[in-house]
Amino acid sequence: MRYQSFRYLPVGDCAITVEIGDEIAPNINAVVRALTLALEQRQIHGVRELVPTYRSVTILYDPAIILFHKLVEQIKQTEASLPSFTAPPARIIEIPVRYGGEFGVDIGTVAARNHLTEDEVIALHSGRDYLVYMLGFTPGFCYLGGLDERLETPRLEVPRTRIPAGSVGIAGKQTGIYPIDSPGGWQLIGRTALRLFDPHREPPVLINAGDFVRFVPIK
Numbered sequence: 001m002r003y004q005s006f007r008y009l010p011v012g013d014c015a016i017t018v019e020i021g022d023e024i025a026p027n028i029n030a031v032v033r034a035l036t037l038a039l040e041q042r043q044i045h046g047v048r049e050l051v052p053t054y055r056s057v058t059i060l061y062d063p064a065i066i067l068f069h070k071l072v073e074q075i076k077q078t079e080a081s082l083p084s085f086t087a088p089p090a091r092i093i094e095i096p097v098r099y100g101g102e103f104g105v106d107i108g109t110v111a112a113r114n115h116l117t118e119d120e121v122i123a124l125h126s127g128r129d130y131l132v133y134m135l136g137f138t139p140g141f142c143y144l145g146g147l148d149e150r151l152e153t154p155r156l157e158v159p160r161t162r163i164p165a166g167s168v169g170i171a172g173k174q175t176g177i178y179p180i181d182s183p184g185g186w187q188l189i190g191r192t193a194l195r196l197f198d199p200h201r202e203p204p205v206l207i208n209a210g211d212f213v214r215f216v217p218i219k
Contacts, residue, residue, distance in 0.1 A: 019056045028055050033210040034087050038078050052209045053134045091211045095192050096218045103191035110153045124148045126215040140179035140197030140205040147175050159185030166192045
């Protein structure tokens with residue numbers, strides 16, 4: 001549910017979380033994206049970083065430059081202007097993926113659990129665009145919404161200690177891509193050679209919150 005008015009919550013002495021609603025939903029996340037973009041345009045002096053999530057935006061600021069109540073006033077002014085704010089079209093990022101085999105060692109598990117063939121898993125997974133709700137867990141890890149319910153598969157009972165960068169996985173109702181080598185418990189169905197995170201690149205992340213991801217099967 002989207003709240004009738006935003007909720008402003010202090011986070012320590014140098015951050016504010018602005019809550020938009022209380023569930024994971026595209027309409028709530030669209031407001032999160034709009035507020036984030038509008039605040040970026042406003043360029044409030046003293047704001048250090050904006051961190052959008054599923055249903056909120058956290059604003060990190062320097063209290064030596066701007067006080068909490070003054071920042072809240074400016075954010076509320078931005079909130080009031082949102083009905084007339086037009087966000088730019090969302091980007092669609094195509095991700096080439098090698099499905100199955102050594103690149104997607106759990107695709108057979110996903111197929112068997114959902115009474116599908118591996119080809120059907122690939123077709124369903126690559127047959128729609130996914131909203132990037134937020135980034136988290138590791139740098140550049142994107143949480144994607146919109147997974148076909150026929151592909152829903154629980155996480156591994158015992159997470160792996162190392163998952164290769166670029167691995168595409170499923171966990172419950174979500175799918176995502178591991179941007180760096182890391183531990184993880186998602187069911188792996190494929191891998192991309194694209195580097196989602198590169199600290200030497202500007203910007204370092206390939207995909208941002210509010211984008212859409214389109215998986216493209218390759219041989």
